Amino acid sequence: MVEKSNHNEIISPDHSIDITSLICPMTFVRTKLKLEKIAPGEVLEVRLKGEEPLHNVPRSATQHGHTVLSIAPESPDEPETGIHRLLIRKETG
Numbered sequence: 001m002v003e004k005s006n007h008n009e010i011i012s013p014d015h016s017i018d019i020t021s022l023i024c025p026m027t028f029v030r031t032k033l034k035l036e037k038i039a040p041g042e043v044l045e046v047r048l049k050g051e052e053p054l055h056n057v058p059r060s061a062t063q064h065g066h067t068v069l070s071i072a073p074e075s076p077d078e079p080e081t082g083i084h085r086l087l088i089r090k091e092t093g
Contacts, residue, residue, distance in 0.1 A: 011069055011087055013045035014038065019057075020049040020083055027053040028060045035066060035090050043069065046086040054084055061088045 017034050019027045031046055038044060048057055058068045069087040 011043060013087060014042040016045040016047070018047040019053065020047055022053075023050070024052045024056055028057050031057055031061065031088075032064065035061070035064075035088065038090050040090050040092045042090055044088045044090065046088065047074070047083055048086060049083045058086060058088075065091050067091060 015034065015038050017030060019030050022030060027048060031044070034044055046057060048054060054071070058071055062068055067089040069089055071084055071086045074083040074085055
């Protein structure tokens with residue numbers, strides 16, 4: 001899938017995971033494990049659902065030194081409660 005960042009740049013993820021069925025803290029644990037397996041500079045798409053993962057996963061990724069490129073609802077009909085797509089660029093390490 002292709003995503004547009006806030007700068008109208010087209011971003012195509014290199015990897016993806018779906019953590020919509022998980023609850024915290026497993027949401028970030030799975031995300032972190034996937035980030036550890038990809039190369040610096042690659043982009044990971046994370047499908048997530050729920051208020052807690054929506055706040056915790058991007059925050060934790062940033063705290064671990066990665067860059068959150070975008071986060072957007074998958075469906076405009078469910079902007080707050082539905083599934084979101086988060087794009088994270090792995091930084092060095």
